[in-house]
Amino acid sequence: MKLHKSLRFRIFLSMLLLVVVASILIAVVTIYQYREEAQDYHRDRLVRKETAITKNIDYVLENTTFPKETQYIPLIFKKKIYEIKDINNLEIYFYDFDGKLLKSSRASFLKDTSHAKIPKYILDALENSPEKRYLEEFEEDGQKYQSSYSYITDPSFKPLAILNLPYIEDDDFINKELKENLTRMGIAYFFMLLIAVAIAYFLSKYITRSLNQVSEKITATRLDQRNAKIDLDENTTQEISNLVVAYNQMIDELENSAAQLAASEREAAWREMAKQVAHEIKNPLTPMRLTVQSFQRKFDPEDEKIKEKVEEYSNTLIQQIDTMSSIASAFSTYADMPAQQDETLNLVRITKLAMDIFNEGYIYFESEEKEIIAKFDRTQLIRVITNLIKNSIQAIDQKQPENPKVVVKVYSENSKACITVEDNGLGISEENKDKIFEPKFTTKSSGMGLGLAMVKNIVETYNGQITFESQEGEGAIFKVTIPKLAVN
Numbered sequence: 001m002k003l004h005k006s007l008r009f010r011i012f013l014s015m016l017l018l019v020v021v022a023s024i025l026i027a028v029v030t031i032y033q034y035r036e037e038a039q040d041y042h043r044d045r046l047v048r049k050e051t052a053i054t055k056n057i058d059y060v061l062e063n064t065t066f067p068k069e070t071q072y073i074p075l076i077f078k079k080k081i082y083e084i085k086d087i088n089n090l091e092i093y094f095y096d097f098d099g100k101l102l103k104s105s106r107a108s109f110l111k112d113t114s115h116a117k118i119p120k121y122i123l124d125a126l127e128n129s130p131e132k133r134y135l136e137e138f139e140e141d142g143q144k145y146q147s148s149y150s151y152i153t154d155p156s157f158k159p160l161a162i163l164n165l166p167y168i169e170d171d172d173f174i175n176k177e178l179k180e181n182l183t184r185m186g187i188a189y190f191f192m193l194l195i196a197v198a199i200a201y202f203l204s205k206y207i208t209r210s211l212n213q214v215s216e217k218i219t220a221t222r223l224d225q226r227n228a229k230i231d232l233d234e235n236t237t238q239e240i241s242n243l244v245v246a247y248n249q250m251i252d253e254l255e256n257s258a259a260q261l262a263a264s265e266r267e268a269a270w271r272e273m274a275k276q277v278a279h280e281i282k283n284p285l286t287p288m289r290l291t292v293q294s295f296q297r298k299f300d301p302e303d304e305k306i307k308e309k310v311e312e313y314s315n316t317l318i319q320q321i322d323t324m325s326s327i328a329s330a331f332s333t334y335a336d337m338p339a340q341q342d343e344t345l346n347l348v349r350i351t352k353l354a355m356d357i358f359n360e361g362y363i364y365f366e367s368e369e370k371e372i373i374a375k376f377d378r379t380q381l382i383r384v385i386t387n388l389i390k391n392s393i394q395a396i397d398q399k400q401p402e403n404p405k406v407v408v409k410v411y412s413e414n415s416k417a418c419i420t421v422e423d424n425g426l427g428i429s430e431e432n433k434d435k436i437f438e439p440k441f442t443t444k445s446s447g448m449g450l451g452l453a454m455v456k457n458i459v460e461t462y463n464g465q466i467t468f469e470s471q472e473g474e475g476a477i478f479k480v481t482i483p484k485l486a487v488n
Contacts, residue, residue, distance in 0.1 A: 009204075011200070011204040012200045012201060012204045015199070015200035015203070015204075016193070016197065016200060019189070019192060019193055019196040023185075023189040023193075026185065027182060027185065030181065030182065030185065031182075034177070034181075043135075043146070046135075046146055046148055046165070046167045049088050049167070050148050050150065050163075050165055052087075052088055053084055053088050053090065053092065053163070053165065054150075054152070054163070056080075056084045056087065056088075057077075057084070057152050057163070058152075058155075060076060060077065060080045060084075061076065061152075061154060061155070061160075062155060064076045068154040068155075068158075068160060069160070070096050070097070070102070070160055070161055073094050073103055073160060074094075074102050074103040077103050078103075081094075081103055081104075081105045082105055085105035090165055090166075090167065091104070091105050091106050091166055092104070092163070092165060093105070093106075093163075093164040093165075094152075094161045094162070094163060095117075095118050095161060095162040095164060096161060096162070097123075097159070097161075097162065098123075099117045099118035099119070099120070099122075099123050100116070100117055101116050101117065102161060118149070118162065118164070122134060122136065123162075126149050126150075126162070132151050133148070133149065133150045134148075134149045134150075135148050135149075136148075136149070145166060145167065145168055146166075146167040147164060147166045147167065148163075148164070148165045148167065149162060149163070149164050150162070150163050292317075341377050341378070342375050342376070342377065343375070343376065343377065343378055344373060344374075344375055344485065345373070345374060345375070345376050345378060345381065346373060347372045347373075347374055347376075347410050347417050347419065348367050348369060348370060348371060348372055348410050349371075350378060350381055350382065351365070351367075351385055351410050351419060352365055353382070354381070354382040354385040354389075355385070357386065358389060360393060360404075360406070362396075362403075362404040362405050362406060363389065363393075363406045363408070364405070364406070364407050364408070365407075365408050365409075366408070366409045366410075367409065367410040367411060368411065369410070369411065369412060372411075372412055372417045373417075373484065373485045374417045374482050374483065374484050374485055375462070375483075375485060376462055376482065377462075380458045383454070383458065384419075384455050384458055385408070385419065385421075387451045387452070387454065387455050388421040388455065388478050388480075389406060389408065389421060390451070391421075391451060391452065392406045392421055392422075392423035392425060392476075393406065393423075394425075395423055395425025395426045395427070395475070395476065396423055396424070396425040396426075397425075398425065398426045399424075399425045399426040399473070401424050401425070403424075404423075404424065404425075405423065405424050406421065406422070406423045407420075407422045407423075408420070408421050408422075409422070412484060413481070415483065415484055416481045416482065416483060416484055417481070417482050417483070417484040418479060418480065418481050419479070419480045420477055420478065420479045421477070421478045422475065422476070422477040422478075423476060424474070424475040425475050425476065426472075426473065426475075427470045427471055427472045427473050427474050427475050427476050428468070428470040428472065428476055429472045430472070433468075433470070436452060436468065437452050437453055437456045437466075438453060455480075459480055459482065462482055462483075464480060464481055464482035464483070465480075465481045465482075466478065466480050466481075467479050467481075
């Protein structure tokens with residue numbers, strides 16, 4: 001099942017993600033900036049050192065007594081190259097124009113072959129460079145290097161040799177600074193995140209407070225009751241105000257619709273009730289008319305059996321009149337239920353009392369408890385039980401089983417009180433199960449279909465529930481469940 005997250009949670013999460021993403025972006029930008037600054041620093045530092053070394057070389061060339069020729073470079077800088085190296089803290093290499101090493105500041109007892117010759121591609125790049133300078137960047141064993149190549153000239157700007165300055169990019173200090181800076185930023189953003197959590201919590205709570213109020217009102221909205229409108233606060237936002245105004249308008253329209261629907265339902269109910277009453281009354285009127293007409297045709301004052309025939313005629317009319325009276329009473333009971341009188345009752349005792357009016361020997365009562373207390377109207381509870389038992393008796397009469405049996409049980413089920421009426425009568429077919437509690441529905445030729453509808457109405461008035469289980473031809477079990485009162 002897909003979970004739908006609340007607006008408050010989304011606002012809260014969005015603000016936290018905003019802070020976290022901002023922190024990550026700033027950290028990335030900071031690292032990128034440090035790396036750019038490190039590259040610029042090493043590049044500028046190499047240029048500064050190259051400028052300083054070039055000035056020292058020019059000074060040595062101006063004051064040397066040797067001829068200013070390429071072949072004399074090793075002699076001119078025999079000792080001076082080490083002084084220049086110590087001053088600038090950088091290794092110095094001189095090459096001829098063919099790329100062969102002339103002089104190196106690197107002291108070694110063995111012959112240095114690592115810088116013995118400049119590669120040809122560097123010589124070509126240096127020669128073709130407009131600035132007569134070439135910078136090579138490379139990496140060995142995880143260490144970054146820069147190597148600068150340029151020409152040294154005599155006072156008349158005649159090239160004498162190629163100057164090579166290898167430079168190691170030492171980022172330890174910069175990396176240390178970066179690590180310390182990121183650590184400080186991490187601590188700052190941690191506290192900022194805590195502050196953001198608090199702000200996001202209270203801000204999301206403030207934003208969704210009005211929405212929750214509207215949600216609670218909408219949840220509590222019922223068609224069969226008067227619904228309260230929502231009062232607007234002065235500080236309510238425009239969006240929430242629009243929502244509240246729309247809700248209040250909906251309440252007005254709902255009340256109008258509910259009133260119209262109630263009037264329409266009452267009118268339809270009375271029409272249906274009138275049709276049903278007319279239909280049910282018409283049924284006994286037909287045999288009454290036929291009886292009167294037959295008696296009128298066959299009436300003979302001189303007949304010896306006139307008294308018997310009059311008595312038979314009277315009994316027939318009385319029977320039909322009783323049927324009409326029963327119909328009127330049933331409709332009156334269903335349409336105008338008496339006001340309920342809530343009483344604290346012992347269901348076990350009242351149920352046994354309601355069963356006393358039945359004389360059938362196959363009706364049994366079962367209860368393992370002597371007292372189950374619930375709040376109910378005594379008269380209506382008896383009406384519920386007697387109606388259910390009558391239905392069971394009628395179902396048994398329709399089936400005529402060898403061993404008829406109706407069992408009434410009263411028991412507790414957690415916080416509920418339960419009454420079941422079980423029989424082995426005709427049962428309920430699958431096609432009739434959905435209509436069993438509908439008014440007017442009946443499977444009996446003489447019934448009006450109001451008994452179970454009335455029972456359902458009474459039980460639901462007390463927040464109860466009536467259910468049933470049945471298989472056609474094997475009987476049925478009706479179960480009434482109502483809230484039970486705790487006994488101190």
